[in-house]
Amino acid sequence: DSGVTQTPKHLITATGQRVTLRCSPRSGDLSVYWYQQSLDQGLQFLIQYYNGEERAKGNILERFSAQQFPDLHSELNLSSLELGDSALYFCASSLTSGDQPQHFGDGTRLSIL
């Protein structure tokens, strides 16, 4: 058990809809990272927050947004969903930012019908 909790585990929705994925980091970790894993694109880094502030941005689409709240949990919002957004979305956390191992949750599997 990594200590990182992601909800929901599975999400099925339709094109054009909006969903919110939630992540609770490991106790004491200040950084939260979001990743997308799909068969064709592999594991892609989306965005990182550190202590409530955006720290680094990867391949995150404009239709996607995230935030980290004062209690350090994070949410990833995906809007105007397309079939190609179907993927596993992982959250990871680390103690600080950079040069730290990341601890991954078990992911949210998003299926767009």
Add this chain to the structure above:
Amino acid sequence: SQQGEEDPQALSIQEGENATMNCSYKTSINNLQWYRQNSGRGLVHLILIRSNEREKHSGRLRVTLDTSKKSSSLLITASRAADTASYFCATDYDNDMRFGAGTRLTVKP
């Protein structure tokens, strides 16, 4: 976009044998990390090696880093069936983590 490229894409060995996986990358790094992923689960951190380090050990794992060749290798000694998983290298530069496509390791009992 991915940074690292693992080689081979798939590896099948017998229990007790050693498994070697390689990772090549393109740009500067602060550190390189190796992760394991069991099917459908989150990634598990195995080892982190910083850019000024050349070799690290953790149990049955040995990682090397050659920054002049922009490459790293992961050696798993005396493999077990439980080592069956996908293994990913990830490069970190200024908080930008890039994962490779992974090596699928199958250890036959």
